[in-house]
Amino acid sequence: MSKRIVVDPVTRIEGHLRIEADIENGKVTDAYSSGTMVRLLEEILRGRDPRDAWAFVGRVCGVCTSIHSLTSARCVEDALDIVIPPNAELVRNIMFCTSYMHDHVVHFYHLHAMDWVDIMNALKADPKKTSELAQSISKWSKSSPGYFSDIQNRIKKFASSGQLGIFSNGYWGHSAYKLPAELNLIGLAHYLEALEWQKEIVKIHAIFGGKNPHPNYLVGGMACAINLDDVSGINAERLAYVGQLLQQGKEFVEQVYIPDLMAIASFYKDWGSIGGGLGNYLVYGDLPVNGYRDISAYKFQGGAILNKDLSRIHEVDLKKDDEVQEFITHSWYEYEEGNDKGLHPWKGESKVKYTGPKPPFANLETDQKYSYLKTPRWKGNAMEVGPLARVLVGYGRGREDFKEVVDKALKDLNVPVDALFSTLGRTAARGLESQLTAQWGLDFYDQLLTNIKNGDTRMADMSKFDPATWPKSAFGVGHTEAPRGALAHWINIKDEKIANYQLVVPTTWNASPRDHKGQKSAYEASLIDTPVADETQPLEILRTLHSFDPCMACSVHLYDEKGNTISKVSVLGD
Amino acid sequence: MKNDNALVSQPTYYEEVQRKGYSRRDFVKFVSMMTAFIGLEQSAIGQVAKALETKQRMPVIWLHFQECTCCSESFLRSSHPIVADILLDKISLDYSETLMAASGTQAEDVLKNTMAKYKGQYLLCIEGSVPMGADGVYCMIGGKTSFQILQEVSEGAAAIIAWGSCASNGCVQSAKPNPTGATPIHKLIKGKPIIKVPGCPPIGEVMAGVIVHYLTFGRIPELDRLGRPKAFYNKRVHDTCYRRPFYDAGLFVETFDDENAKKGYCLYKVGCKGPSTYNACAVTKWNGGTSFPIQSGHPCIGCSEENFWDNGRLYDRASSFSGFGIEANADDLGKVALGVTAAGLAVHAIATNFGKSKLIHDHETEGKESEQELDS
Numbered sequence: 001m002s003k004r005i006v007v008d009p010v011t012r013i014e015g016h017l018r019i020e021a022d023i024e025n026g027k028v029t030d031a032y033s034s035g036t037m038v039r040l041l042e043e044i045l046r047g048r049d050p051r052d053a054w055a056f057v058g059r060v061c062g063v064c065t066s067i068h069s070l071t072s073a074r075c076v077e078d079a080l081d082i083v084i085p086p087n088a089e090l091v092r093n094i095m096f097c098t099s100y101m102h103d104h105v106v107h108f109y110h111l112h113a114m115d116w117v118d119i120m121n122a123l124k125a126d127p128k129k130t131s132e133l134a135q136s137i138s139k140w141s142k143s144s145p146g147y148f149s150d151i152q153n154r155i156k157k158f159a160s161s162g163q164l165g166i167f168s169n170g171y172w173g174h175s176a177y178k179l180p181a182e183l184n185l186i187g188l189a190h191y192l193e194a195l196e197w198q199k200e201i202v203k204i205h206a207i208f209g210g211k212n213p214h215p216n217y218l219v220g221g222m223a224c225a226i227n228l229d230d231v232s233g234i235n236a237e238r239l240a241y242v243g244q245l246l247q248q249g250k251e252f253v254e255q256v257y258i259p260d261l262m263a264i265a266s267f268y269k270d271w272g273s274i275g276g277g278l279g280n281y282l283v284y285g286d287l288p289v290n291g292y293r294d295i296s297a298y299k300f301q302g303g304a305i306l307n308k309d310l311s312r313i314h315e316v317d318l319k320k321d322d323e324v325q326e327f328i329t330h331s332w333y334e335y336e337e338g339n340d341k342g343l344h345p346w347k348g349e350s351k352v353k354y355t356g357p358k359p360p361f362a363n364l365e366t367d368q369k370y371s372y373l374k375t376p377r378w379k380g381n382a383m384e385v386g387p388l389a390r391v392l393v394g395y396g397r398g399r400e401d402f403k404e405v406v407d408k409a410l411k412d413l414n415v416p417v418d419a420l421f422s423t424l425g426r427t428a429a430r431g432l433e434s435q436l437t438a439q440w441g442l443d444f445y446d447q448l449l450t451n452i453k454n455g456d457t458r459m460a461d462m463s464k465f466d467p468a469t470w471p472k473s474a475f476g477v478g479h480t481e482a483p484r485g486a487l488a489h490w491i492n493i494k495d496e497k498i499a500n501y502q503l504v505v506p507t508t509w510n511a512s513p514r515d516h517k518g519q520k521s522a523y524e525a526s527l528i529d530t531p532v533a534d535e536t537q538p539l540e541i542l543r544t545l546h547s548f549d550p551c552m553a554c555s556v557h558l559y560d561e562k563g564n565t566i567s568k569v570s571v572l573g574d
Numbered sequence: 575m576k577n578d579n580a581l582v583s584q585p586t587y588y589e590e591v592q593r594k595g596y597s598r599r600d601f602v603k604f605v606s607m608m609t610a611f612i613g614l615e616q617s618a619i620g621q622v623a624k625a626l627e628t629k630q631r632m633p634v635i636w637l638h639f640q641e642c643t644c645c646s647e648s649f650l651r652s653s654h655p656i657v658a659d660i661l662l663d664k665i666s667l668d669y670s671e672t673l674m675a676a677s678g679t680q681a682e683d684v685l686k687n688t689m690a691k692y693k694g695q696y697l698l699c700i701e702g703s704v705p706m707g708a709d710g711v712y713c714m715i716g717g718k719t720s721f722q723i724l725q726e727v728s729e730g731a732a733a734i735i736a737w738g739s740c741a742s743n744g745c746v747q748s749a750k751p752n753p754t755g756a757t758p759i760h761k762l763i764k765g766k767p768i769i770k771v772p773g774c775p776p777i778g779e780v781m782a783g784v785i786v787h788y789l790t791f792g793r794i795p796e797l798d799r800l801g802r803p804k805a806f807y808n809k810r811v812h813d814t815c816y817r818r819p820f821y822d823a824g825l826f827v828e829t830f831d832d833e834n835a836k837k838g839y840c841l842y843k844v845g846c847k848g849p850s851t852y853n854a855c856a857v858t859k860w861n862g863g864t865s866f867p868i869q870s871g872h873p874c875i876g877c878s879e880e881n882f883w884d885n886g887r888l889y890d891r892a893s894s895f896s897g898f899g900i901e902a903n904a905d906d907l908g909k910v911a912l913g914v915t916a917a918g919l920a921v922h923a924i925a926t927n928f929g930k931s932k933l934i935h936d937h938e939t940e941g942k943e944s945e946q947e948l949d950s
Contacts, residue, residue, distance in 0.1 A: 062644020
C-alpha cells in the first residue's frame, strides 16, 4: 500500500513548487508536480508598447535575471525585422555567459549543495586533512589548514549559539549523506566563498546594463554606447573591468566549482542511475557567432533527442504550428475548444480558472486539474530542457568542445555515457557547460575588442525604433537557452501595440502536470523510483528536483481570452 | 514611528537558565552535553558557553509571495556588509524559502517554532505582493493562501520590511488590469511598523543598510511620508545624477547610440524617469558602486515609484514633473539653446542654462583644439 507525502514548500528554488508523491517500499511510485502561484503577466502586456515588453517580462524572474529581457528584445526584433549590430550581439553574449557562470555556481553551492553536503558534519572535519584534500583536487589558493580551521570555528560558534538560521532543521545526519567530513568542510567553505564571488561576476551586467538583478536591454541593440574617449561610454576602463571579471569567473569555475563537483560526484555515483526520467531532450540553441538568425553557427546548437538516441538529433522549428503546443488538461485554465486541445503559442488561448480545493487544504485533487503550469509538448512528446539537454545535443552532434569536457568527466568519474541520463548527469552537465561558457565569454570579449579596434563602435540600430516604420501587423518569436533550459517568447504586434504575447519557459516544460494522454512531464517522470530512506525526510526527492534547478515564477504566466478585444486596456502614455 | 528592538532586552540562554533557578554548574553541564550533541570537541565547551551567554541574533522570517526573487538576489549582492556576515553574525534567518536547508514539513516547523519562541520579537521581511483576487488562490504555499500566511505571521512580528516594489506597491503584477488583485502589504496589515523599501529590486546595499540600521540602533530608520527610509529615498535620481549638468544645459540624447549618447548627454528625451524617481541609484549606485542604469546609457525606468508600470511608456519623455525654479520642459530648453523664445521661463533660468550650455560647448571645443594641436 503506497503512502502519499507532500513536500510544500519545496525550498532552495525560485518560487512556489509543491510535490505530492506516493511512496511504496522505500521508493517513489508516482509523483505530481504543482506550481501554486500565478501573476498573469501576459494579460498585463496586451495593449502595451512592444519596445517596453523586455522590462515587464524581465520581471518574470529575478534569479535567471536578464534572460527573459533578452528573449523579449529578440522576439520584437524578429517581428520587426531588426538586425542588431555585431557589438550588441557580443555584449548580449557576454552577459549571457556571465549569467550562466553566476546562476550555475549559485545553484550548485546555495540551492543544491545541501542535498549532498552535510553542513553539520563539516564541524567534525580535521582542518589539516581538509587542506590536503583540497590541495589534491585543485590549485585554488585558499586551502591552508588555517583557512579551513577558521571557517570551521566560525560555524562552530554559529551552531553553538543555538540559532541555526538557514541551516535549521536540515536533514543533517541523514543516512543518504555519504561525504567524508573533510569534503563536507570544503563544501561549506566554498558555500561561503561562492556567496562572495557571485556578487562580483554580475558586475558585468551592471557595466553593460546598469544594474543586476534586472539589467536594462533595448530593442535594436544595447543602450551602452561605446566611446573610448568619454567617461560615460564603454571605454578602456570599463572594458578592462569586464575582462578581469570574466577571467576571475573562469578561475572560480575551473578551480573551485568543477573540482568540488567532481569530488562530490565521486561519492554519489549511484545517482548516475537514479532520476533519469523521460530520456527526451529539447534545445532551442543560443550564443550566435554569426548573428542571431544564423542558427547553424550557435555555440549552443538547437535540436531534439528522443528516447536517449544521441545518434539522431531532430531539428526544431518554433514557428511551425504542430511542433510546440501547450495543453491544459490538468492545469487550472480553460480552452474554448475543450480541455484536451493543444495550441501553438501564436494561437495561445486560455483563461485561468482555479478549480482546486479551497485553501487551507491537505492534498490536491491530482486526478483533476492540479497546477497553474500549462503542459507544453514538442510534436506531442514530453521533453526535458536544461543543461543536460544542451550538453547531450552538443555531444550528440559531435561537437569537439562538448566531447572534450563530457568525455573527461566520464573518464574521471569512471562511469559510462548512460550515467548522463540521471540526477547526477543533470547536476554534472550544469558544471560542464559552465566551463564552456566561461571560456566562450572570454572569446566574445576578445572579439568585441577586435571590433572596436577595427573602428566599429555601433551598439544599436535605431532605424526601426519609431513605430511609424512598423507594419500594421507582425508576428515574431525570440528564443534563447535560459540557464534552466529552452525559452521562447511569441509576440503578435498589431497597430503598434502588443496584441498577444506568450512565453513558454523551461520550468513549464519540466515541472508541468501530465497531459491529455496521461504522459508525465520531466519532474514527475524523474521522481519515479527515487529511493526514499525516511519518508518524513524527503532528502532524495529534493536531490532530483534540485537537479533541474526549479524556477517557478517563470513557469506560470498565461492569460489570453481569445477573440476579446481588450479595448478597456488603453495604451499608457497615449 | 518608534519601535525599539525587543531583542535588546531579550534574555540570553544563560540568563534564562538562571531565572529558572538553575546554577552556573547546571549551565556548564548543559553546555557540555549540548557540545557533545552537536558533535563538537570538548575543547569547544568554552566557546559554546560564551555564545549562550551572549546576545542572540535577531530572528528573521523572510516570506515570498507573488514575486520573482530579484529582491533576495539583490540582497545577496550587498557588498557592505557582505551577506555571509549578515547571515552568520547579525541575524538568524530562520525562514527563507530561497536559502533554507529544510523543505516541506521541516520548513513549516521552523516557521512555527520561530513564531512561537520569538513572538513579538522577530523581524518579518516580505518579498512579493499578495493576490486578493479569487479568494487568494493565485498564490498558495503549504496549502494555504498567501493572505492566510501573511495574517498568521505578521501577528507576532516586531516590524515588517516590505522588500521591493512588489511588497511596497504591487509592482508588475499589479499593473493594469491587475488580473490577480495583487496588493501591497501596507494595504493588508495595520498596526505594525512597516518599512517600505521599493525598487525592482532595491539596491543590495540599501537592503543591507535597512537591516543593519534596525540592528545597530535598535529601531527602524526614520521614514518619509510614504513609509520609505529617508536615508535612501529622500532625493530624486535627477537631482543626484552626474548627467544633470547636461539637462540644465539643454544637451540631450536624441536617440540611442547617437553622437550625444556617446558623449553621455542627458537621457530625458529618450524617456528618463529620473526627474520623478526617488532612489539612491545615482549616489550609492549598483553592484558595489559599479554603475547605475543612466551611467550605462539607459534611461531610469522609475522602478521605485508607485505604479511605475502604468506611468507612461518607457521611452516617452515625461511630459511634466514637479519643477523647481531652474527646471523646465526639455523642449523649451532645447529652444532656448537654439535661441527661440520660450514663454514661461524665468529670465535667470534662461541665463543660467544657456550659460551652462555655452560652457560645455566651450569645453568640448577646447578639447578639440588641444587635439588639433597634438595632430599638427
